[in-house]
Amino acid sequence: MNKMMNFTVIIPHRNIPMLLGRLIKSIPMRDDLEIIVVDDHSDACVVEQLRSLERENLDLMLNQECHGAGYARNCALPVAKGKWVLFADADDFFNTEFNDFLNEYINSDADIVYFNANSLDSETFEPSHRVDHLHEFIDEYHRDKERGALIMRYLFTEPWCKMVKLDLIKNNDIRFEETSIRNDVRYSYLVGHYAEKIVVDERQLYCVTTRQNSVSRGIGYQASMDELKVFAGWKNFLMDHHIPLELPKFDLCLYNFTRHLWKDNKRFWTEYKILINAGLSHVYIINKVLFYIWKSIGYKL
Structure with a gap:
């Protein structure tokens, strides 16, 4: 038994x-x-x-x-x-x-x-x-x-x-x-x-x-792509279910994503597809890109 x-x-x-x-x-x-x-x-x-x-x-x-x-x-x-x-x-x-x-x-x-x-x-x-x-x-x-x-x-x-x-x-x-x-x-x-x-x-x-050799330490290209995918799905879930919480780490991902528009254009479009596949709309993504471009110009980043 x-x-x-x-x-x-x-x-x-x-x-x-x-x-x-x-x-x-x-x-x-x-x-x-x-x-x-x-x-x-x-x-x-x-x-x-x-x-x-x-x-x-x-x-x-x-x-x-x-x-x-x-x-x-x-x-x-x-x-x-x-x-x-x-x-x-x-x-x-x-x-x-x-x-x-x-x-x-x-x-x-x-x-x-x-x-x-x-x-x-x-x-x-x-x-x-x-x-x-x-x-x-x-x-x-x-x-x-x-x-x-x-x-x-x-x-x-x-x-x-x-x-x-x-x-x-x-x-x-x-x-x-x-x-x-x-x-x-x-x-x-x-x-x-x-x-x-x-x-x-x-x-x-x-x-x-x-620990110095912990898996959570350090982040390479693939890990960066996976992190963006996870955070984008998380953000989309919160918006779909009207959960009134912000994700500062995702905002940082979007800021870095926007910088890739002129620093690494190929990576920018790869990340754009990740955001779309996570359920975020073109309108949402474009508005965020415009916002961070404005911030970059405003703060001379």
């Missing part, structure tokens, strides 16, 4: 087995909690280390090619058995009160329970600033619950620090984008959008680490 699983923790991983081990040790041992590690084609010697992982209710999935964290997370979702789903990055870890949190919310009628985090350097454990935005979002939620709820639902786009009902994900066919960067944005705003009830817990239950 299969055991009832209340929680599934999904972890994409590639070539950092020691840090993955640290994360797994931080997850409480529970009969009602399963861990799914999806290895995104690590080196052969690393895969051998992963095969030797000893932990009850741990499922290891091995991808034969490297497709990125979004693909890895999507591989795990169809086999998840928990009532609640949580995502963790392999170089992060949970803090000591996490098990108390699970006990407290196991039977919650919320669709999403958001929680807070701290941030440290992965090696030195010196404080970092990777979750300053989350602290600001939660502070805003306590100042103005209506606006704060919108921010948590639509602007907090990392996959961690949110515990989501699996039925919400399945019933709305929500998946991660399989882009080289920002693959978690669409998943996050969609679960936020479809959740009928959310709860925000201010305890710092998760530690987000900073």
